[in-house]
Amino acid sequence: MRISTNLEHLFYKGYGLTELTGPVSRVLGPKESKKWGSVGRLYGLLEARIVDPETQEALPPGKQGELWVKGPTTFKGYVGDPEGTIDNMVINGWLRTGDLCYFDDQGFLYVVDRLKELIKYNGYQVAPAELEQLLQSHPGVADAAVIPYPDEEAGQLPFACVLRRPGCILDERSVMEFVAKQVAPYKKIRRVAFVNSIPKSPAGKILRKDLRKMVLAPLLTTSSSKL
Numbered sequence: 001m002r003i004s005t006n007l008e009h010l011f012y013k014g015y016g017l018t019e020l021t022g023p024v025s026r027v028l029g030p031k032e033s034k035k036w037g038s039v040g041r042l043y044g045l046l047e048a049r050i051v052d053p054e055t056q057e058a059l060p061p062g063k064q065g066e067l068w069v070k071g072p073t074t075f076k077g078y079v080g081d082p083e084g085t086i087d088n089m090v091i092n093g094w095l096r097t098g099d100l101c102y103f104d105d106q107g108f109l110y111v112v113d114r115l116k117e118l119i120k121y122n123g124y125q126v127a128p129a130e131l132e133q134l135l136q137s138h139p140g141v142a143d144a145a146v147i148p149y150p151d152e153e154a155g156q157l158p159f160a161c162v163l164r165r166p167g168c169i170l171d172e173r174s175v176m177e178f179v180a181k182q183v184a185p186y187k188k189i190r191r192v193a194f195v196n197s198i199p200k201s202p203a204g205k206i207l208r209k210d211l212r213k214m215v216l217a218p219l220l221t222t223s224s225s226k227l
Contacts, residue, residue: 015039015111019088019095021073024048025109038108046071049094050102053115056090059102064112067101068094100127117208119148120155124186128158131189132206134179135160140168141175143198145206149191149216157190161215163198170194193219 012033014026027033027040042048049058050065059065074095077085088096100112113127120126128146135144143163148156160179164170172192179189199210 013039015109017069017095017097019075019097020046020069020071021075024069032108035104035108038104038110040109041107042109043071048103048109061103061105064100064102066115067097067099067109067111069097070094100125119146119158121157121186122154126158126187128208131158131160131179131183131187134182135162135175135189138170138175138178140165140170142166145198145208145211146189147208147212147216149219151190154190158187159191159193159216160189161193161195161198161211163195 012027012029014023016023016025023043024046025040025042027035027038032038032040047070049068050063051057051068052059053066068090070093074093077089088098090096098115100115100118102110102112104110113129117128118125119128131146132144135141135146141162142165145161147159147161149159151157160175162170162175175192176189179187193215195215199207199214201207
């Protein structure tokens with residue numbers, strides 16, 4: 001009896017929501033798995049649209065916006081939280097996911113980041129996850145997280161918290177230059193802090209609230225004391 005050691009056919013990427021009672025999209029087969037970064041196509045009986053978060057107008061393939069989903073498994077609401085239900089539901093049964101996403105022209109879904117995590121820089125929206133992936137590709141970076149830093153002129157600045165690899169000599173300027181070469185000007189890292197750890201949940205999710213307390217609070221307190 002021959003047992004295959006190729007697990008490629010056993011594990012596929014997907015995307016789902018508790019509010020939708022499970023999966024929204026999935027990648028099927030080796031061919032679809034080659035769509036790097038995608039979480040696949042929609043499950044049957046589901047509808048989806050990408051919507052401009054401000055105008056609520058539907059956007060075409062390739063454009064990033066909030067993902068709205070509709071289907072027979074959509075939840076009826078949060079128990080004991082009518083305000084939360086109103087915030088997450090819109091007319092005609094569409095569920096607002098709160099996720100920044102886009103579809104390509106073949107119907108494959110890509111999840112970019114959480115809308116509430118976006119950094120607002122001079123009217124532009126910057127996704128921390130995109131910058132974090134770039135930072136983590138640097139050979140001298142063991143881990144990284146990006147959070148907003150308040151600024152009177154720009155609104156918010158992309159602020160990188162970087163965990164260096166042992167023995168690596170890495171300074172703020174080299175980090176900023178590394179990112180600047182690969183992104184649009186408005187996405188540049190404007191400030192850097194080197195940390196001993198990136199706080200995360202047991203599931204590996206960055207605890208941005210804890211990170212802000214750990215890194216930003218001391219900096220903002222120092223800045224205020226100099227005024």
